Amino acid sequence: xxxxxxxxxxxxxxxxxxxxxxxxxxxxxxxxxxxxxxxxxxxxxxxxxxxxxxxxxxxxxxxxxxxxxxxxxxxxxxxxxxxxxxxxxxxxxxxxxxxxxxxxxxxxxxxxxxxxxxxxxxxxxxxxxxxxxxxxxxxxxxxxxxxxxxxxxxxxxxxxxxxxxxxxxxxxxxxxxxxxxxxxxxxxxxxxxxxxxxxxxxxxxxxxxxxxxxxxxxxxxxxxxxxxxxxxxxxxxxxxxxxxxxxxxxxxxxxxxxxxxxxxxxxxxxxxxxxxxxxxxxxxxxxx
DNA sequence: CACTTGACCTGTCCGC
DNA sequence: TGCGGACAGGTCAAGT
Numbered sequence: 410x411x412x413x414x415x416x417x418x419x420x421x422x423x424x425x426x427x428x429x430x431x432x433x434x435x436x437x438x439x440x441x442x443x444x445x446x447x448x449x450x451x452x453x454x455x456x457x458x459x460x461x462x463x464x465x466x467x468x469x470x471x472x473x474x475x476x477x478x479x480x481x482x483x484x485x486x487x488x489x490x491x492x493x494x495x496x497x498x499x500x501x502x503x504x505x506x507x508x509x510x511x512x513x514x515x516x517x518x519x520x521x522x523x524x525x526x527x528x529x530x531x532x533x534x535x536x537x538x539x540x541x542x543x544x545x546x547x548x549x550x551x552x553x554x555x556x557x558x559x560x561x562x563x564x565x566x567x568x569x570x571x572x573x574x575x576x577x578x579x580x581x582x583x584x585x586x587x588x589x590x591x592x593x594x595x596x597x598x599x600x601x602x603x604x605x606x607x608x609x610x611x612x613x614x615x616x617x618x619x620x621x622x623x624x625x626x627x628x629x630x631x632x633x634x635x636x637x638x639x640x641x642x643x644x645x646x647x648x649x650x651x652x653x654x655x656x657x658x659x660x661x662x663x664x665x666x667x668x669x670x671x672x673x674x675x676x677x678x679x680x681x682x683x684x685x686x687x688x689x690x691x692x693x694x695x696x697x
Numbered sequence: 698c699a700c701t702t703g704a705c706c707t708g709t710c711c712g713c
Numbered sequence: 714t715g716c717g718g719a720c721a722g723g724t725c726a727a728g729t
Contacts, residue, residue: 411722411723412722412723415722441705441706467722467723467724482723482724483722483723484705484722484723484724485706485721485722485723485724486706486707486708486721486722514707531706532706532707532708533705533706533707533708533721534705534706534707535705535706535723535724536723551724575699576699576700577699578699578700579699579700579701583700583701586723588723588724595722595723596721596722596723597722598722641722642722643722644721644722645708645709645721645722646708646721646722647722684701685701685702685703686721687720687721
């Protein structure tokens with residue numbers, strides 16, 4: 410999915426678009442996408458008002474006036490798209506990139522009392538949304554084990570380095586992708602930050618120096634903040650709550666740029682496999 | 698325990 | 714054009 414910057418972009422969009430709206434009906438076609446039973450959904454989702462939209466790591470939390478929360482994980486291809494304009498067909502903004510919704514990848518549709526909709530689309534069906542009491546959210550397994558938010562003001566370089574000690578014998582890329590080490594890092598920003606810090610993704614964590622951890626901390630925060638500013642990265646399916654793409658990929662230095670020149674030294678960027686994922690590096694700047 | 702790999706799905710792209 | 718295989722922004726459950 411969507412990594413931290415994309416989920417944060419969706420969160421900001423949804424905050425503006427759905428807070429204060431009251432849910433009238435819910436329709437779902439796939440029990441994997443939305444496993445709650447219909448009775449629970451009707452009792453605690455229908456007729457409730459959206460009070461807040463929060464994010465933790467790559468998870469969205471839509472808080473409701475019933476003291477229930479809709480937790481959403483978009484995984485690889487999930488989308489949450491708000492459609493308020495009903496003048497055209499099923500209704501979508503004229504500058505939106507999505508076609509008429511719902512379509513065959515729409516698995517859940519929330520309809521608000523004003524006639525607008527929130528669609529949960531997911532081509533690969535890995536994503537899900539789940540309704541639970543708001544007070545229980547911090548105690549689900551994911552929340553208990555997920556690491557700190559890397560963009561928080563009080564998160565320091567020293568804390569960042571300390572978090573990696575638990576994964577001393579794995580590669581730095583595998584550790585970056587481990588949500589229990591640092592929250593919200595995915596394949597794009599792992600590659601981008603490792604390039605920025607001049608660290609080869611296959612280097613073992615225990616060989617990374619303090620100076621390198623400090624560079625990685627700085628670069629990770631830099632690329633994620635820039636990506637949020639640009640509305641995220643859109644390679645294939647990612648779009649925001651208004652159905653629009655993000656432009657971070659215009660600024661990417663290595664991700665999906667194999668065969669092109671490293672913007673720092675001009676060496677041809679290559680693609681390899683690290684931590685089981687397609688990985689992009691400059692073989693001159695990033696050495697084993 | 699730490700670490701790696703396969704599975705979950707569908708669509709797309711690339712080589713034959 | 715068709716077909717098979719690899720691959721895609723993530724995370725689990727299994728395996729070593």
